[in-house]
Amino acid sequence: MKKLMLCACSLGVMAAGGTYSKDAWSQGLAGQNSAKETAGAAKPQDTEQWEPIPPKVSPGANDGAAPSDAIVLFDGRNLDQWVMTNDRSPARWRVENGTMVVDKSHGNIETKRLFKDYQLHLEYRIPADITGEGQARGNSGLFLAATGPNDQGYEIQILDSFDNATYVNGQAASVYKQNPPLVNASRKPGEWQSYEVIWTAPVFHADGTLETPAYVTVFHNGVLVQDNVEIQGPTVTGDPDKPHAEKLPLALQDHNHPVRYRNIWLRELSPLE
Numbered sequence: 001m002k003k004l005m006l007c008a009c010s011l012g013v014m015a016a017g018g019t020y021s022k023d024a025w026s027q028g029l030a031g032q033n034s035a036k037e038t039a040g041a042a043k044p045q046d047t048e049q050w051e052p053i054p055p056k057v058s059p060g061a062n063d064g065a066a067p068s069d070a071i072v073l074f075d076g077r078n079l080d081q082w083v084m085t086n087d088r089s090p091a092r093w094r095v096e097n098g099t100m101v102v103d104k105s106h107g108n109i110e111t112k113r114l115f116k117d118y119q120l121h122l123e124y125r126i127p128a129d130i131t132g133e134g135q136a137r138g139n140s141g142l143f144l145a146a147t148g149p150n151d152q153g154y155e156i157q158i159l160d161s162f163d164n165a166t167y168v169n170g171q172a173a174s175v176y177k178q179n180p181p182l183v184n185a186s187r188k189p190g191e192w193q194s195y196e197v198i199w200t201a202p203v204f205h206a207d208g209t210l211e212t213p214a215y216v217t218v219f220h221n222g223v224l225v226q227d228n229v230e231i232q233g234p235t236v237t238g239d240p241d242k243p244h245a246e247k248l249p250l251a252l253q254d255h256n257h258p259v260r261y262r263n264i265w266l267r268e269l270s271p272l273e
């Protein structure tokens with residue numbers, strides 16, 4: 001049996017080899033050799049970089065757990081890191097069984113701390129008994145940067161999109177009203193879902209004009225759904241980006257259903273120095 005497998009393998013190599021002409025193969029090798037000769041005195045260590053040394057970070061126990069340099073925004077115990085978006089008073093959403101629950105009688109909440117560029121992990125759950133359709137089915141939202149009260153800022157949509165038609169640039173994991181997700185990686189209502197986000201904030205010139213736009217990359221339940229997407233401006237109004245502070249809070253939307261959140265952490269990103 002082993003011998004037969006070896007024979008099949010050899011035939012496979014021959015078959016693969018047959019797809020290339022021997023001449024082309026030889027020419028390729030010759031090209032590589034001449035490139036090496038042209039490089040002349042270049043040494044392998046010429047292309048080695050030794051500084052700056054990346055700081056050590058201890059990863060979490062699993063990929064969803066906060067690494068050692070993360071700022072934990074919610075660990076299931078309290079809302080100490082959060083305030084109401086409209087007046088910055090203490091956040092009044094409910095904490096229950098290690099989760100925070102959207103309370104539509106109070107409004108959006110946002111972080112006390114302000115951030116620029118970051119990596120974020122967040123988990124959410126649409127109620128198992130969710131009702132309604134379209135945008136009225138488990139709607140909440142992650143504002144990557146809240147530029148003002150209510151829904152001002154840049155929203156990654158949170159919605160039940162497992163089996164719920166709506167405009168595609170408003171379904172779960174869309175950059176709201178700007179960019180649909182590459183695929184629909186939604187889990188069923190009642191199941192915990194995750195977002196991993198890399199956010200690069202916009203940069204403005206001193207005169208208020210845009211120097212570089214914001215960019216976002218999002219994984220939904222581990223699946224890439226937004227691939228370094230350029231943000232066109234605030235997501236609700238669709239207006240061009242207006243200058244704002246370099247650092248802003250991150251916010252969660254109160255919309256119309258008791259969506260739950262857990263395990264939210266963030267790592268601030270800055271270039272190596």
Ligand code: MG
Pocket residue numbers: 139140141155157158253255
């Ligand atoms: Mg929303």
